[in-house]
Amino acid sequence: xxxxxxxxxxxxxxxxxxxxxxxxxxxxxxxxxxxxxxxxxxxxxxxxxxxxxxxxxxxxxxxxxxxxxxxxxxxxxxxxxxxxxxxxxxxxxxxxxxxxxxxxxxxxxxxxxxxxxxxxxxxxxxxxxxxxxxxxxxxxxxxxxxxxxxxxxxxxxxxxxxxxxxxxxxxxxxxxxxxxxxxxxxxxxxxxxxxxxxxxxxxxxxxxxxxxxxxxxxxxxxxxxxxxxxxxxxxxxxxxxxxxxxxxxxxxxxxxxxxxxxxxxxxxxxxxxxxxxxxxxxxxxxxxxxxxxxxxxxxxxxxxxxxxxxxxxxxxxxxxxxxxxxxxxxxxxxxxxxxxxxxxxxxxxxxxxxxxxxxxxxxxxxxxxxxxxxxxxxxxxxxxxxxxxxxxxxxxxxxxxxxxxxxxxxxxxxxxxxxxxxxxxxxxxxxxxxxxxxxxxxxxxxxxxxxxxxxxxxxxxxxxxxxxxxxxxxxxxxxxxxxxxxxxxxxxxxxxxxxxxxxxxxxxxxxxxxxxxxxxxxxxxxxxxxxxxxxxxxxxxxxxxxxxxxxxxxxxxxxxxxxxxxxxxxxxxxxxxxxxxxxxxxxxxxxxxxxxxxxxxxxxxxxxxxxxxxxxxxxxxxxxxxxxxxxxxxxxxxxxxxxxxxxxxxxxxxxxxxxxxxxxxxxxxxxxxxxxxxxxxxxxxxxxxxxxxxxxxxxxxxxxxxxxxxxxxxxxxxxxxxxxxxxx
Amino acid sequence: xxxxxxxxxxxxxxxxxxxxxxxxxxxxxxxxxxxxxxxxxxxxxxxxxxxxxxxxxxxxxxxxxxxxxxxxxxxxxxxxxxxxxxxxxxxxxxxxxxxxxxxxxxxxxxxxxxxxxxxxxxxxxxxxxxx
Amino acid sequence: xxxxxxxxxxxxxxxxxxxxxxxxxxxxxxxxxxxxxxxxxxxxxxxxxxxxxxxxxxxxxxxxxxxxxxxxxxxxxxxxxxxxxxxxxxxxxxxxxx
Numbered sequence: 001x002x003x004x005x006x007x008x009x010x011x012x013x014x015x016x017x018x019x020x021x022x023x024x025x026x027x028x029x030x031x032x033x034x035x036x037x038x039x040x041x042x043x044x045x046x047x048x049x050x051x052x053x054x055x056x057x058x059x060x061x062x063x064x065x066x067x068x069x070x071x072x073x074x075x076x077x078x079x080x081x082x083x084x085x086x087x088x089x090x091x092x093x094x095x096x097x098x099x100x101x102x103x104x105x106x107x108x109x110x111x112x113x114x115x116x117x118x119x120x121x122x123x124x125x126x127x128x129x130x131x132x133x134x135x136x137x138x139x140x141x142x143x144x145x146x147x148x149x150x151x152x153x154x155x156x157x158x159x160x161x162x163x164x165x166x167x168x169x170x171x172x173x174x175x176x177x178x179x180x181x182x183x184x185x186x187x188x189x190x191x192x193x194x195x196x197x198x199x200x201x202x203x204x205x206x207x208x209x210x211x212x213x214x215x216x217x218x219x220x221x222x223x224x225x226x227x228x229x230x231x232x233x234x235x236x237x238x239x240x241x242x243x244x245x246x247x248x249x250x251x252x253x254x255x256x257x258x259x260x261x262x263x264x265x266x267x268x269x270x271x272x273x274x275x276x277x278x279x280x281x282x283x284x285x286x287x288x289x290x291x292x293x294x295x296x297x298x299x300x301x302x303x304x305x306x307x308x309x310x311x312x313x314x315x316x317x318x319x320x321x322x323x324x325x326x327x328x329x330x331x332x333x334x335x336x337x338x339x340x341x342x343x344x345x346x347x348x349x350x351x352x353x354x355x356x357x358x359x360x361x362x363x364x365x366x367x368x369x370x371x372x373x374x375x376x377x378x379x380x381x382x383x384x385x386x387x388x389x390x391x392x393x394x395x396x397x398x399x400x401x402x403x404x405x406x407x408x409x410x411x412x413x414x415x416x417x418x419x420x421x422x423x424x425x426x427x428x429x430x431x432x433x434x435x436x437x438x439x440x441x442x443x444x445x446x447x448x449x450x451x452x453x454x455x456x457x458x459x460x461x462x463x464x465x466x467x468x469x470x471x472x473x474x475x476x477x478x479x480x481x482x483x484x485x486x487x488x489x490x491x492x493x494x495x496x497x498x499x500x501x502x503x504x505x506x507x508x509x510x511x512x513x514x515x516x517x518x519x520x521x522x523x524x525x526x527x528x529x530x531x532x533x534x535x536x537x538x539x540x541x542x543x544x545x546x547x548x549x550x551x552x553x554x555x556x557x558x559x560x561x562x563x564x565x566x567x568x569x570x571x572x573x574x575x576x577x578x579x580x581x582x583x584x585x586x587x588x589x590x591x592x593x594x595x596x597x598x599x600x601x602x603x604x605x606x607x608x609x610x611x612x613x614x615x616x617x618x619x620x621x622x623x624x625x626x627x628x629x630x631x632x633x634x635x636x637x638x639x640x641x642x643x644x645x646x647x648x649x650x651x652x653x654x655x656x657x658x659x660x661x662x663x664x665x666x667x668x669x670x671x672x673x674x675x676x677x678x679x680x681x682x683x684x685x686x687x688x689x690x691x692x693x694x695x696x697x698x699x700x701x702x703x704x705x706x707x708x709x710x711x712x713x714x715x716x717x718x719x720x721x722x723x724x725x726x727x728x
Numbered sequence: 729x730x731x732x733x734x735x736x737x738x739x740x741x742x743x744x745x746x747x748x749x750x751x752x753x754x755x756x757x758x759x760x761x762x763x764x765x766x767x768x769x770x771x772x773x774x775x776x777x778x779x780x781x782x783x784x785x786x787x788x789x790x791x792x793x794x795x796x797x798x799x800x801x802x803x804x805x806x807x808x809x810x811x812x813x814x815x816x817x818x819x820x821x822x823x824x825x826x827x828x829x830x831x832x833x834x835x836x837x838x839x840x841x842x843x844x845x846x847x848x849x850x851x852x853x854x855x856x857x858x859x
Numbered sequence: 860x861x862x863x864x865x866x867x868x869x870x871x872x873x874x875x876x877x878x879x880x881x882x883x884x885x886x887x888x889x890x891x892x893x894x895x896x897x898x899x900x901x902x903x904x905x906x907x908x909x910x911x912x913x914x915x916x917x918x919x920x921x922x923x924x925x926x927x928x929x930x931x932x933x934x935x936x937x938x939x940x941x942x943x944x945x946x947x948x949x950x951x952x953x954x955x956x957x
Contacts, residue, residue: 001861003861003865003922004861004864004865004868007865007868008865008868011865011868011869011872015872015876017784018876019876022876030880033880033881034880034881035880036879037876037877037878037879037880040875040876040878040879041876043875044871044872044875044876045874047868047871047875048795048868048872051868070790072874099914105880110865116895117892117895118891118892119891119892150811195892197892197896199896199899199900200896200899200900200903201895201896201898201899203898203899203903204899204902204903232820233817233819234819234844235821265903266903268906273752284923300866339731340733349732355742355746362750362753364752366753366754366757367757370757370761371764374757374758374761380763380764381763381764382758382763382764382781383761383762383764383781384760385762385831386759386760387760388756388757388761388892391756392753399924408921409910410919411914411919411920411924412911412914413918413928414924414928415920415924416919416920416924418917418921419918419920419921420919421839422918423918439904466917469916469917469918470913470916470917471918473913476916477916491915493909496910496913502957524793524795524796524815524816524817525795559838582820601821602820602821603820603821604820605820620817622817622818624792626791626792672794672795672817674816674817708753715933715937717940718908718933718936718940719933720939721905722905722908
């Protein structure tokens with residue numbers, strides 16, 4: 001099967017090259033059969049990539065250790081779910097997944113648009129197949145997933161315990177879907193530039209994929225933050241790490257594009273800006289993929305394989321150079337048709353919002369690449385930390401939230417100033433009220449957070465007012481109760497109200513972020529059983545230790561768990577219990593002692609988390625294993641000297657470890673606890689969910705309308721067409 | 729002022745603001761950044777009070793007293809090593825022989841690590857972890 | 860066995876990819892693109908008209924402002940419809956979905 005896998009990849013490469021040639025030939029000679037053939041090459045790519053992926057997946061599930069990749073990333077003791085997802089825990093497997101997702105999404109989109117965008121589609125196909133060819137070449141020539149392990153080992157190394165978390169396994173496919181989906185608007189933008197057709201049709205067809213890409217990438221980013229918070233022994237959800245930043249940047253420019261494209265749709269303006277945003281988003285998506293793998297920046301995520309650095313760099317430079325050349329040479333077609341009617345319009349607010357988003361992206365870009373920039377400028381590598389990022393992103397985030405409240409309340413084209421003032425009054429009052437109340441309650445010590453709370457209140461009030469007025473208008477037009485009017489209103493104006501919901505979600509998310517970062521109480525304490533510590537308004541007591549041996553699914557010993565049971569008490573509230581554990585996995589090193597290997601391998605924390613509506617209590621334990629060292633060394637010595645049959649040896653080892661574990665439980669040394677009380681963290685996840693629900697509503701396709709009848713009077717036809725349900 | 733002139737003025741103002749902000753950004757990034765140093769570089773020249781980003785391997789034999797860890801960081805390929813005092817929990821992958829990145833400040837002969845700045849790099853393709 | 864699988868995959872690819880090549884015919888790409896562009900512009904204009912009306916009903920536009928905008932937008936829509944008809948694309952063409 002290894003041979004079949006390798007062959008699939010080689011066939012995939014051939015298919016890509018053929019498809020590029022066929023599409024370009026078909027486009028130049030206007031022959032639709034060659035264009036169709038090129039499109040089918042994308043389907044064929046999806047098929048071969050899928051087959052290669054299935055072969056690899058099957059090998060992982062079967063624990064076929066003749067596959068070198070399976071031997072180095074999985075083991076018989078790994079649970080089935082994690083064996084399946086271990087495929088993309090490796091460099092090679094993740095590249096194959098990227099290729100698969102690229103080909104699947106490309107196939108879907110080219111299939112859905114096969115009767116449209118006929119001038120642009122061939123070039124877009126060629127670009128997408130170009131990406132495909134790049135990734136297949138990496139897989140064929142540099143990082144093959146189908147290397148053979150000679151001889152095939154009896155047991156694999158196993159999956160890194162840090163990756164054993166459901167959201168960690170969904171995070172890469174979501175993220176890669178986001179990245180690969182952003183390749184599609186990039187490809188269609190290139191096609192549009194080549195054919196000089198950057199018009200309403202291009203917008204209409206590109207927007208849904210950009211929205212889908214925005215959705216998936218956003219989900220990927222949030223899942224990563226959630227994993228960091230609830231799985232790592234650190235207690236934070238965002239560290240301004242280069243790889244985190246790399247996934248956020250294309251999302252920011254994508255968000256900017258989704259807004260500014262509406263301006264182009266209405267006024268024929270900002271064509272250069274929009275096409276540049278789409279191209280930049282594609283470049284940033286590839287850059288994000290590159291950063292994780294190249295090891296050029298010190299990051300907690302870097303996979304460290306630097307052989308891929310140069311090819312990716314070449315691709316990125318080619319993309320940037322090509323984009324600039326294309327935009328420059330199409331300057332005539334990219335001239336604006338109109339100007340802004342008025343600064344007091346939704347278009348102007350969108351323009352400002354774009355500047356803020358691109359500004360945010362620039363700040364993050366600068367900070368992320370600063371080590372390389374400073375080395376180039378001063379010869380000395382230097383880096384900036386989270387405080388520097390916060391200094392700039394916080395004011396920009398505040399501006400963004402403010403704009404997201406004004407946007408929904410202002411009219412398109414030219415708003416009536418008096419009406420705008422009147423409409424902003426109540427929401428502004430709500431914002432100021434919240435500010436004053438919270439300041440009175442003593443939260444004024446954190447002005448940034450306070451301002452964010454006030455702005456969020458403003459936004460939510462503005463959106464509520466919009467919704468209420470819309471429902472009222474709908475009922476005035478066609479009667480009905482409030483719920484049915486609401487449903488009808490949203491159904492007929494999906495983009496608008498979906499967008500409003502996204503803004504509401506983002507406001508809630510920022511409230512959570514502001515509260516949890518500004519009003520957090522954190523302590524690291526050394527506690528013995530019975531002792532307690534005070535964190536924020538909580539008294540946390542270390543009640544008793546826990547110590548267990550855990551077996552894997554096949555009965556073999558998988559890990560040792562040392563943990564604690566904690567009592568959490570707050571004035572006036574009933575006491576609750578929290579548990580936290582640190583798991584010690586044995587090292588696979590051949591020279592490790594039979595007992596001490598458990599403390600030489602990987603360790604993971606199982607965080608104790610009590611999530612609540614108002615605050616989270618978070619804890620992680622670092623047991624003092626040094627105190628056990630004498631007994632561990634004794635165990636190593638005893639086993640080294642004993643001469644036993646394997647079965648007896650295993651049994652004795654089990655008993656010895658059980659004894660070790662019991663001794664920890666009965667006479668525990670003091671353990672270090674990291675205790676954090678964070679307000680409103682849950683609202684971050686809730687805000688994200690609300691935003692994604694809004695995205696889904698905006699994405700949802702409109703129902704097909706009934707055809708309008710022929711009418712001689714254009715005006716009458718416009719009147720009639722505007723009423724039909726399809727015009728959503 | 730006629731409309732096109734108004735537009736030009738707006739554009740120039742906006743551009744000016746952008747340039748000013750970018751300038752502020754660039755300036756503060758250079759002044760707020762911490763330089764990357766290897767242990768040997770730190771031994772030769774480390775101004776007290778300055779924060780440096782130390783990268784290197786953890787030497788075998790580190791000790792913990794209470795919540796403080798005392799460990800030495802050695803050059804990736806060399807002999808220079810510096811002692812580091814770090815307050816707080818260690819990241820899960822922290823091991824002897826692993827590469828770490830930690831922001832340190834000189835205090836006398838020892839270097840004190842900034843809280844929460846210790847990042848441990850895993851030896852192979854696995855993800856790494858930060859405190 | 861492996862070789863058989865590889866040959867099957869290769870054959871499948873070739874068949875899939877060559878199937879359209881048997882049907883020939885040049886293609887009015889230009890005309891299609893023109894029509895799609897005008898239809899998209901028309902749909903966008905309709906959306907603008909509806910948005911303006913909703914803006915008016917939710918109190919963002921005064922009566923006077925709305926009437927002026929509505930008039931302008933409808934005139935622009937009529938213009939697009941005229942261009943559609945002039946290019947021969949379309950009496951009674953049904954409004955395409957999003």
